[in-house]
Amino acid sequence: MEPLTETKWDAVISGTGLKHSLLALALSRSNKKILHVDQNKYYGDAEAAFSLQEVDEWVEKVGGETPEHFRNASLWKTTSESSNESEKLSFSRAYTLTLSPQIIYTRSKLLSQLVTSKVYRQLEFQAVGNWWILAENTLNRLPNGREDIFQDKTIDNRSKRGLMKFLKFVVDYENQTELWQPHVDSSLAGFLSSQFQFPTNLQNVICALTLSLETPEATKVNWSLPRISRHLTSIGVFGPGFGAVLPKWGGGADISQVACRAGAVGGGIYILGTGVRESTPSSEDTDGLTQVHLTNEDVVKTRHLIQPLQTQSTNAKVVSKIIAVVSSSLTSLFKNTVEGSPLAAVSVIVFPVGTVDVEGASQNTPIYIMAHSNETGECPPGQCVLYATMLQSERSHELLDVAVDAFLATLEDKPSLLYKLYYEQQAEAESSETSLDLAFNDSILDDVESMWRIVMGEEADQAMFMRFEDREGMNNDDDEIDEGY
Secondary structure (H helix, E strand, O other): OOOHHHOEEOEEEEOOOHHHHHHHHHOOOOOOOEEEEEOOOOOOHHHOEEOHHHHHHHHHHHOOOOOOOEEEEEEEEOOOOOOOHHHOOOOHHHOOEEOOOOEEEOOOHHHHHHHHOOHHHHOOEEEEEEEEEEEOOEEEEOOOOHHHHHHOOOOOHHHHHHHHHHHHHHOOHHHOHHHHHHHOOOEHHHHHHHHHOOOHHHHHHHHHOOOOOOOOOOOEHHHHHHHHHHHHHHOOOOOOOOOEEEEOOOOHHHHHHHHHHHHHHOOOEEEEOEOEEEEEOOOHHHOOOEEEEEOOOOEEEEOOEEOOOOOOOOOOOEEEEEEEEEOOOOHHHHOOOOOOOOOOOEEEEEEOOOOOEEOOEEOOOOEEEEEEOHHHOOOOOOOEEEEEEEEOOOOHHHHHHHHHHHHHHOOOOOOOEEEEEEEEEEOOEOOEOHHHOOEOOOHHHHHHHHHHHHHHHHHOOHHHOOOOOOOOOOOOHHHHOOOOO
8 A cells, every 4th residue: 555645645534523434435436546635633523522530631622722622621429338339330331321312213324324334333322312301390291192192181172183283284385384484583482382282381381392502592493494304303203202313322323434434345444543733735846735834743635635624613503512421221211111112212301491590590591411322322221321412501501500410300210410511512514514413414414414525526316325235245234354453
């Protein structure tokens, strides 16, 4: 093999986050010469997943001079010496805590691409089921469809009729533009009130299905309807009782790992702990290739340099997050509610605006907690991982703390906190907030395909984007590489 500096690379990809890892997957059968680097010493970037020891190192890094999209990370651990194994932290690698617990709706194009690219065999998906809403210090199951609405005794008959009317509308909203187009820039809450006469409690139920982090007034109709429709039409696609999934062993981090493995099998070269320091535009002296100066002092030449945005926008959205480990498996959250449905490994808990407050400072944007059971592979049996998220504000850290405590107080076994990581994450750019979305946004795939077309040039064929045949004599790509990769 030629040395790095003597190879004319078709593409140098910087960063192993989900978007750039999917690009590596898309290029894995192209016979292109791909160099994939990452300044981090781990795969996944903003979608990375860590052991407890790796979290310690990450927190120290975030507090240093290169915070990237993260800031204000702080860590707390229990000092309890309980004899009960579930009431104390286990060894470091018993945990796989992810920075990106995004759920994937079953109608997402991502799942189709993972199948056509053949890497789905290296992934194991868990069901996301049982959505809950916290009101008046009580957890109530959030109705997901017609059956749930009919069985819900907390909803009166008039409201049930209104909900059924809304469900019938929203799953076919694209063909009923006369009803919602005049309200396209209105708030979803106002639209639900004026057009369906929903009281506040039912507005909260519908708004929760959007997974919006914004205030009810800022959550617009034209943004909300596709998301609510996605939620409802995804239920039952892969089986009864659930409409979304999560990859085991770290969510998006596992997809990034699998995609990079495919890139390596296809001949891509991977270097961790090395980033792009600067680049020099192509010229006659460089054979029309861009010179890329790496942080390991190597200078390589490439036809295309693919890297994250280099500038941070001061107006980009910022969220506050808590990752907490608790001393209970929280089995009541994951019980089957539909006959024949798989046991859920992830449950979603929604805190509508005004549910919690801190010293008179009321919560004015929603809070979401994603509860992950040990079936996700992220914690030992007898424990559970909570991922809490809200828009960043002056009091968001305190509000998230109160929300986690309020949630745990609603549970019969009153589990205790064993571990808590707080941090803030900024969107990649002012115009793109997909990295902060609580569900995978398919627009990421559009970006990946655009980058793929640039690298492929005239060889690009839309029908071939992430559509691969099985490798001859192989069941999956992983057989060709060492597990130490």
